[in-house]
Amino acid sequence: NAGVTQTPKFQVLKTGQSxxxxxxxxxNHNSMYWYRQDPGMGLRLIYYSASEGTTxxxxxxxxxxVSRLNKREFSLRLESAAPSQTxxxxxxxxxxxxxxxxxxxxxxxxx
Amino acid sequence: xxxITQTQPGMFVQEKEAVTLDCTYDxxxxxxxxxxxxQPSSGEMIFLIYQGSYDQQNATEGRYxxxxxxxxxxxxxxxxxxxxxxxxxxxxxxxxxxSEKLVFGKGTKLTVNP
Numbered sequence: 001n002a003g004v005t006q007t008p009k010f011q012v013l014k015t016g017q018s019x020x021x022x023x024x025x026x027x028n029h030n031s032m033y034w035y036r037q038d039p040g041m042g043l044r045l046i047y048y049s050a051s052e053g054t055t056x057x058x059x060x061x062x063x064x065x066v067s068r069l070n071k072r073e074f075s076l077r078l079e080s081a082a083p084s085q086t087x088x089x090x091x092x093x094x095x096x097x098x099x100x101x102x103x104x105x106x107x108x109x110x111x
Numbered sequence: 112x113x114x115i116t117q118t119q120p121g122m123f124v125q126e127k128e129a130v131t132l133d134c135t136y137d138x139x140x141x142x143x144x145x146x147x148x149x150q151p152s153s154g155e156m157i158f159l160i161y162q163g164s165y166d167q168q169n170a171t172e173g174r175y176x177x178x179x180x181x182x183x184x185x186x187x188x189x190x191x192x193x194x195x196x197x198x199x200x201x202x203x204x205x206x207x208x209x210s211e212k213l214v215f216g217k218g219t220k221l222t223v224n225p
Contacts, residue, residue: 031211040120042202042215043156050211058212090156092213098144098163098206100213102156 002026006091006103013081013110021076021106023091029101031094032074033058034066036087037105043090049074081110114138115203115216123222124193131178132188132219134203142208145186147177150200150218159201162186164208193223 004025013019025032030051035043035058045058049068063085065077078085091103114137124130136145147159162170162177170177178187186205190197203216 033211033213035215040217042217043204045212045214048211056211059214088154092156094211094213098146098161099158100146101158102148105154107154 004091004093004101004103006089006106008106009104010107011109013078013108015082015110017081018077018079019081020078021089021091021108022073023075023103024073025091025093025101026072027093027095027101028071029093029095030071032068033092033094033100034064034074034076035090035092036060037090038087046076046089081108083110086110115205115214117203117216117219119219120217121220121222123224124190126195126223126225127192129189129191130193130221132190132201132203132221134186134188134216136184136186136203136205138184138205138207140207140209144206144208145177145179146204146206146213147175147186147188148202148204148215149197150202151196152199156202160188190221195223195225197221198223 007022033048034046047066049055052071089106116135143164145162149157160172176189200218202218206213
């Protein structure tokens with residue numbers, strides 16, 4: 001049982017490059033989330049998807065797009081990366097009754 | 112809007128002693144859930160304990176307990192008999208009943224000294 005799998009684990013981008021962070025869960029959860037973590041800021045919600053086919057903005061959505069490809073997969077895309085997007089990105093899913101499961105994170109550096 | 116406040120950026124405790132990590136929250140929703148997560152230096156987010164707003168008793172999970180004071184809107188984490196492996200960042204989080212969003216505090220860095 002893998003839980004929530006994120007790829008890649010590390011990535012270095014140049015300013016202006018694009019990339020997609022992949023996330024997949026095998027727990028049949030409806031809800032999935034993307035967070036970013038910056039030093040001293042805790043985790044902040046970027047986007048979430050309450051069910052297949054729906055997505056909604058979180059606290060810090062600017063500069064990002066998401067796709068809920070199917071029930072298992074929820075991807076995060078940076079169309080034109082900026083240094084301010086250097087962060088650690090976490091994907092999570094939520095199952096009943098209340099538990100959130102997090103992936104191991106993607107450490108992204110934009111130079 | 113929901114809000115989580117952790118006022119202790121860092122805490123130190125001696126091994127085998129108990130420690131309390133503070134968390135206060137703000138919400139107007141009568142239905143909500145409170146969570147604590149541990150993040151060791153390896154970076155993963157580890158779920159520790161959950162307290163629902165309607166739960167009559169404080170939640171406990173092994174050495175972890177949640178001191179839930181609803182009127183004061185506080186949800187402090189108590190770790191008993193600290194171990195060196197408890198050294199980590201600890202995050203308090205809340206989800207309102209009608210929301211999909213899990214909102215985090217800024218965290219407390221706990222250091223357990225031998």
